[in-house]
Amino acid sequence: MNQKNSSKAVILVSGGLDSATVLALAKDAGFDLYAISFDYGQRHQFELQAAENVCNSIGVKKQITFKLDLRAFGGSALTDEIDVPKDRENSEMESDIPITYVPARNTIFLSIAMGWAETLGTEEIFLGVNAVDYSGYPDCRPEFIKAFQNVANLATRSGVEGNDKWKIHTPLISLSKSEIIQKGLSLGVDYGLTHSCYDPNPQGISCGRCDSCKLRLKGFEEANAMDPIKYQ
Amino acid sequence: MNQKNSSKAVILVSGGLDSATVLALAKDAGFDLYAISFDYGQRHQFELQAAENVCNSIGVKKQITFKLDLRAFGGSALTDEIDVPKDRENSEMESDIPITYVPARNTIFLSIAMGWAETLGTEEIFLGVNAVDYSGYPDCRPEFIKAFQNVANLATRSGVEGNDKWKIHTPLISLSKSEIIQKGLSLGVDYGLTHSCYDPNPQGISCGRCDSCKLRLKGFEEANAMDPIKYQ
Numbered sequence: 001m002n003q004k005n006s007s008k009a010v011i012l013v014s015g016g017l018d019s020a021t022v023l024a025l026a027k028d029a030g031f032d033l034y035a036i037s038f039d040y041g042q043r044h045q046f047e048l049q050a051a052e053n054v055c056n057s058i059g060v061k062k063q064i065t066f067k068l069d070l071r072a073f074g075g076s077a078l079t080d081e082i083d084v085p086k087d088r089e090n091s092e093m094e095s096d097i098p099i100t101y102v103p104a105r106n107t108i109f110l111s112i113a114m115g116w117a118e119t120l121g122t123e124e125i126f127l128g129v130n131a132v133d134y135s136g137y138p139d140c141r142p143e144f145i146k147a148f149q150n151v152a153n154l155a156t157r158s159g160v161e162g163n164d165k166w167k168i169h170t171p172l173i174s175l176s177k178s179e180i181i182q183k184g185l186s187l188g189v190d191y192g193l194t195h196s197c198y199d200p201n202p203q204g205i206s207c208g209r210c211d212s213c214k215l216r217l218k219g220f221e222e223a224n225a226m227d228p229i230k231y232q
Numbered sequence: 233m234n235q236k237n238s239s240k241a242v243i244l245v246s247g248g249l250d251s252a253t254v255l256a257l258a259k260d261a262g263f264d265l266y267a268i269s270f271d272y273g274q275r276h277q278f279e280l281q282a283a284e285n286v287c288n289s290i291g292v293k294k295q296i297t298f299k300l301d302l303r304a305f306g307g308s309a310l311t312d313e314i315d316v317p318k319d320r321e322n323s324e325m326e327s328d329i330p331i332t333y334v335p336a337r338n339t340i341f342l343s344i345a346m347g348w349a350e351t352l353g354t355e356e357i358f359l360g361v362n363a364v365d366y367s368g369y370p371d372c373r374p375e376f377i378k379a380f381q382n383v384a385n386l387a388t389r390s391g392v393e394g395n396d397k398w399k400i401h402t403p404l405i406s407l408s409k410s411e412i413i414q415k416g417l418s419l420g421v422d423y424g425l426t427h428s429c430y431d432p433n434p435q436g437i438s439c440g441r442c443d444s445c446k447l448r449l450k451g452f453e454e455a456n457a458m459d460p461i462k463y464q
Binding site: 070072104107115139143144229 | 241297298299300302303304305333334335336337338340342343344346347348350351352371373375376379380382383384386387388389391392436
């Protein structure tokens with residue numbers, strides 16, 4: 001990641017804190033940034049606006065928002081009318097697969113990113129998954145990423161040539177939230193542009209009580225930094 | 233596949249000859265059928281109508297058409313304004329990756345099918361890929377299917393339990409087109425409802441000259457059967 005180069009990379013950008021940090025890391029590594037965000041039927045659109053603001057702030061060659069409606073099969077608090085859990089203890093957040101897990105989401109998003117990357121002529125994808133704070137999500141684990149990279153090496157034109165070119169970069173996978181924040185601040189990321197809350201009010205102000213807000217606030221606290229966004 | 237059971241299976245149904253045969257095979261194996269078709273920005277909608285007709289004819293518990301626009305990143309004759317090749321010899325059809333290859337298509341479709349399957353509570357997916365006639369498509373090869381099955385076993389709730397439950401069934405993968413047709417006819421598939429042509433006229437009548445029509449016509453000829461659809 002320290003080597004400067006000028007090749008293209010596709011970055012999955014959700015508008016959250018993690019993917020903003022990944023965008024800054026990929027830029028710092030010298031890649032030309034091609035950002036992809038997903039309008040997948042999430043409960044609110046604030047994160048898509050945040051994704052656009054983050055991309056404009058960091059500077060990308062191109063950003064696309066890919067539309068697909070995962071509500072077609074339901075099954076998650078992020079796309080359904082199930083209540084987002086609030087005020088849970090850390091021990092509850094760590095146990096089991098969270099209700100906010102969306103079936104197959106990362107596999108679907110990576111597949112689409114792979115298609116765009118192939119069209120752009122690159123085999124480099126960056127994704128802000130994290131196996132520390134999201135240990136309950138099966139598709140945030142390193143073994144999943146490795147398996148998907150293997151799929152990419154077989155599914156594509158360059159895969160036919162058999163040269164295992166594809167690289168799914170997950171620079172945050174083993175970092176704590178405070179380490180992620182420290183890294184982003186050192187690269188000048190404006191976290192005031194990011195959105196993390198699962199259940200904001202109609203004006204887009206974060207609740208401060210869902211799992212995502214709590215992880216974020218704890219991360220800023222442990223990083224000895226101020227979270228620049230507003231809370232209700 | 234001979235064992236009769238009553239579990240659910242998700243079947244990818246394109247409206248073509250292969251997936252109609254797969255649908256009949258899965259039904260014959262005793263599965264309750266959940267059919268998924270994709271409205272992905274293909275050049276024409278006749279195959280989606282064919283998918284619906286095939287599902288109604290064979291009998292499914294549910295059919296959904298999932299919308300996503302792969303034209304967002306272009307790159308294929310099936311989704312772009314590139315001319316579909318006509319009147320090619322077999323030797324040309326077999327060399328290289330065809331222009332009709334859509335980057336990442338099978339990976340994207342399988343990922344979405346996996347998400348729906350997880351929501352339905354099944355780990356059984358059927359897909360009509362074929363490594364004989366579509367040897368130029370990287371994502372029709374058995375090694376790709378195996379790699380994707382491994383992803384499914386890691387990406388999902390049941391994957392976390394580590395019991396490798398997922399099964400991507402590809403009953404046609406090593407069959408010739410005539411063998412596929414013979415199998416389908418023996419199960420009563422009405423191939424008159426299917427659509428294969430890459431470039432039909434505005435009334436939906438097949439051209440008879442694109443790679444897909446030529447493979448189909450050759451298959452019926454070798455199976456000593458009549459293709460019930462009309463050609464221009």
